[in-house]
Amino acid sequence: MLLLTCPCCGVTAEETEFHNAGEAHLKRYGPGSDDADYEAYMFARKNPRGVHFERWRHAFGCGKFFHAARCTMTLEVFGTYSAQTLAPPAEIAAKIKARRPEWEGYK
Amino acid sequence: MRRYSVFAIAREAMRQHNGWDRAWASPEPKSHYDVIIVGAGGHGLATAYYLGKNFGIKNVAIIEKGWLGGGNTGRNTTIIRSNYLQDPSAAIYEKARSLYETLSQDLNYNIMFSPRGVMMLAQTESEIRGYRRTEYANTLQGVETRFIGPNEVKRLVPIMNIHGPRYPVLGALWQPRAGTARHDAVAWGYARACSDMGMDVIQNCEVTGIESVGGQVSAVVTTKGTIGTKKLAMVVAGHSGHLANMAGFRLPVESVALQAMVSEPIKPAIDVVVMANTVHGYLSQSDKGEMVIGGGADHFNNYTQRGSWMHIEETTRALVETFPMLSRLKMLRQWGGIVDMTGDRSPIISKTPLGNTFINCGWGTGGFKSIPGSGWAMAELVAKGEPGPLAQAFSLDRFREGRFIDESVAAGVAH
Numbered sequence: 001m002l003l004l005t006c007p008c009c010g011v012t013a014e015e016t017e018f019h020n021a022g023e024a025h026l027k028r029y030g031p032g033s034d035d036a037d038y039e040a041y042m043f044a045r046k047n048p049r050g051v052h053f054e055r056w057r058h059a060f061g062c063g064k065f066f067h068a069a070r071c072t073m074t075l076e077v078f079g080t081y082s083a084q085t086l087a088p089p090a091e092i093a094a095k096i097k098a099r100r101p102e103w104e105g106y107k
Numbered sequence: 108m109r110r111y112s113v114f115a116i117a118r119e120a121m122r123q124h125n126g127w128d129r130a131w132a133s134p135e136p137k138s139h140y141d142v143i144i145v146g147a148g149g150h151g152l153a154t155a156y157y158l159g160k161n162f163g164i165k166n167v168a169i170i171e172k173g174w175l176g177g178g179n180t181g182r183n184t185t186i187i188r189s190n191y192l193q194d195p196s197a198a199i200y201e202k203a204r205s206l207y208e209t210l211s212q213d214l215n216y217n218i219m220f221s222p223r224g225v226m227m228l229a230q231t232e233s234e235i236r237g238y239r240r241t242e243y244a245n246t247l248q249g250v251e252t253r254f255i256g257p258n259e260v261k262r263l264v265p266i267m268n269i270h271g272p273r274y275p276v277l278g279a280l281w282q283p284r285a286g287t288a289r290h291d292a293v294a295w296g297y298a299r300a301c302s303d304m305g306m307d308v309i310q311n312c313e314v315t316g317i318e319s320v321g322g323q324v325s326a327v328v329t330t331k332g333t334i335g336t337k338k339l340a341m342v343v344a345g346h347s348g349h350l351a352n353m354a355g356f357r358l359p360v361e362s363v364a365l366q367a368m369v370s371e372p373i374k375p376a377i378d379v380v381v382m383a384n385t386v387h388g389y390l391s392q393s394d395k396g397e398m399v400i401g402g403g404a405d406h407f408n409n410y411t412q413r414g415s416w417m418h419i420e421e422t423t424r425a426l427v428e429t430f431p432m433l434s435r436l437k438m439l440r441q442w443g444g445i446v447d448m449t450g451d452r453s454p455i456i457s458k459t460p461l462g463n464t465f466i467n468c469g470w471g472t473g474g475f476k477s478i479p480g481s482g483w484a485m486a487e488l489v490a491k492g493e494p495g496p497l498a499q500a501f502s503l504d505r506f507r508e509g510r511f512i513d514e515s516v517a518a519g520v521a522h
Contacts, residue, residue, distance in 0.1 A: 001416050002407075016417050020407040022361070039507040043359035043450050047348035049410050072362075072408045 002070075007080050009062040021055035024067045025087060025106075049073055051096055051103050053088055056080070069096055108303040110215050130295060131175075131302035136309050139335035140168045142489060143327055144342055145314050145350060147171035149180040149290075149475065150467055151342035152297035152308075153482020154489065156214075159304040161483070162490035167306040168336075169298075170329060172313040176294025179344050182412075182444035183475040184367050184401040186380050186391065188225040188285035190252045192241050193512045195500035196453060197248040200473070202497060203480030207288060210479060216296030218288050219394065223379050225285035226260065228429075230274035230385040238280035252282045266376050266430050273428065274385050287380060287391055293478055317353045323462035324354075339464045340489050345410065345445030347468035356460045359506050360447045360469050364414035365404040366422075368441035372396030376432070388425035390433075398436060400426060404446060404472060414443040446471050450506065452515035456484050456498040465489050466503075 002015040011017075023045050029037040046052070052072050057065050067085065069078040069092050078096045081089055088096075088106050096103055109115060109128055119126055142158060144151045147169045158164045171177075187207055189200035211218050229235045238254055245252040257269050260279050269276035298308050309331065316328035317339070324339045341350050345362045372395050382389040389401045402422025405414045419441060427434045449455060449469040454477070456467050467485045470477060484497035494502060500512055 015407075015415060035507055040357070043506045044357040045348070045359065045361050046357070047361050047408060049346075049349055052408050054407065070407075072410045075409065075411055 002075060002077060004056060004068060004077060005080050006058040006061060006064070007066050007082055008058065008064040011058070011061055013061065017058065017060045019057045019059040021057055021065065024053040024055045024083075025085075051078070051100060053106070055083065071100070108299065111217075130299040131308055133310065134307045136168060136170075136307065136312070136329070136331050136334050140307075141166040141336070142338045142340065143167070143334060143336040144169045144340045145327065146178075146341065146343040147175045147294070147298065147308055147310065148178045148342070148344065149176065149293050149297070149478035150344070150470070150481050150485070151340070152176075152294055152301060153478050154340055154342055154467065154485040155301045155306055155482075156297045157482050157486035158490060159301065159306060161486055164490055165304050165306060167301070168334065169301065169306065169308050170312050170314060170327070170334075171308070171310045174310050175298050175308065176291055179444040179446065179474055180294045180478075181291055182367070182442055183290055184389065184391070184399050185287045185290045185393075185475060186225060186285075186382075186389070187220070187288055187476040188282050188380075189250050189476070190225070190227070190241060190245055190280055190282045190285070191514060192244050193453070193514060194248060195512050196514055197245065197250050199480045199484060199497050199501075200477055201248070201250050201480075202483060203477045204285065206479035206483065208284075210288075210293070210296070214296035214300045216292060216299055218292040218296050220286065220288040221394075222284050222286040223391075224263070224281065224283045225380040225382065226255070226263065226279040226281045228260070228276050228381065228383045228385070229278045229280070230271070230276060230383065232277075234385060235277055238278070241280055250282070251284055252280055255279050255281045263379055264377055264381060266432050267381070268429060268431050271386070271428050285380070287393075290475055293475075297482075314350065314353070317350075317461070317464075319461055324464045337463060338489055340467065340485065341464070342467045342485065344468060344470065344474060345447050347447050347466065351459075351466070354459065354461045354464060358455070358466075358468070359450050359503075360455070361408055362410055362445050362447050363404050363407065364409040364411065364443040365401075365446045365472055366414040366418055366441065366443045367399070367401040368419065368438050369393070369400065370398040370433070370436040371439050373398070373436070377430075381429070383425060383429050386425035386429060388422040388429070390426055390430065397439065398433065404448070410445055412443045412445060446474070451511035451513045453512035454481070454501055455503055456481065456488060456494065456501040457503040458488070458492075458494075459503065463492070
């Protein structure tokens, strides 16, 4: 059972209060974009073994989306941060680096 | 290889069972093969078996990181059925189910296929409509299913409470020729048959890289050295994304944990497989007497082979209200497997951007039941380089072209 802290309302709760919404920081491609780019945006996923950035929604709380950094090999949650970001913020990257020195950084 | 038979048992009984051969050999890898299959689970071994049997390609190695059948082949709830809505899925799952019927004879290995029947309960009005639609679709596809009423359900499964506290049982989609099989035996039987054909089953050998020359695969780098190959088949289920990364492409796949559990063994109480998708749990009784229980998958990416407690709670709650007699049972074991989910919940059997490299993955929660059909279709793809009629619809292009085989809408749940 994951414990997550919603950065929007500050509540820490079990995962049953939240809903996972897949990979974070997808670059969106809309009408007029290349077919391959659009397909990749819609379907291709990193699905890494290790550090994963993902979207969550505080479904049974404030209802807002946020992002989390989590390890898919151990289920360790490194931290949560605002959804209004294009890449993981420096303090989250530092926390991951402290726990996973071999991590190559966000790509 | 000595055939297993009643005479073999009698002969061995006379001499303290000293004469049994090893079921399969454990060779060191050769320097070069015609085909390398990564992953010695059910799907990988079945692919190898049908490559040899249907196409005469026998210079094949099956490479496995752990031990044979130690992934999802040994972690499922052993249900075999083919009552799918979409034509391509019904075709391949029905092919698999029909191959299962004679697999023990084909492999000369008892896989304990038990065509005991599978029922999927309809507990809401919309489920009745959905399953009637599936019944009609199955009739057109040549899959034998029937919609039955609540009295028939009660007659087949006396331990069921059809006046459930939340959802009464209004009927069920009944597939009488579906059932279960012994999952380990499927892997072992295929491995024995492959080894007998001269193929190399190489265990404890992890793939760490894939080499290519001019856009064509040339070799795989493993913990037991670099092995050359003309063709490569990746059949690694939950770890497909990881392997695809080595080959330099991405997949529309996400890996999540799916859990199951078994109870202490009890006397025979239920002789069919029941799936209750509204309350979300499914149940069958193994030949040892254990109640085999499955439920929903977690929603987040996970490689740990363990899932969240909430799903165990949800599944047991669903089954206790459907089968009140289960409420006093103790659970013996609980485990999780990593399933590879695609966007449309249908598998991928396809060529890949790397030449002479093929992938079979994305079976999600439907892997075990499809093993022979998947191997059959994959072997054809690998041998000919082009997909046959079973595999055609499951290519990777379907995501670009919007040709989804949408079983997630058809079933409404993980299945």
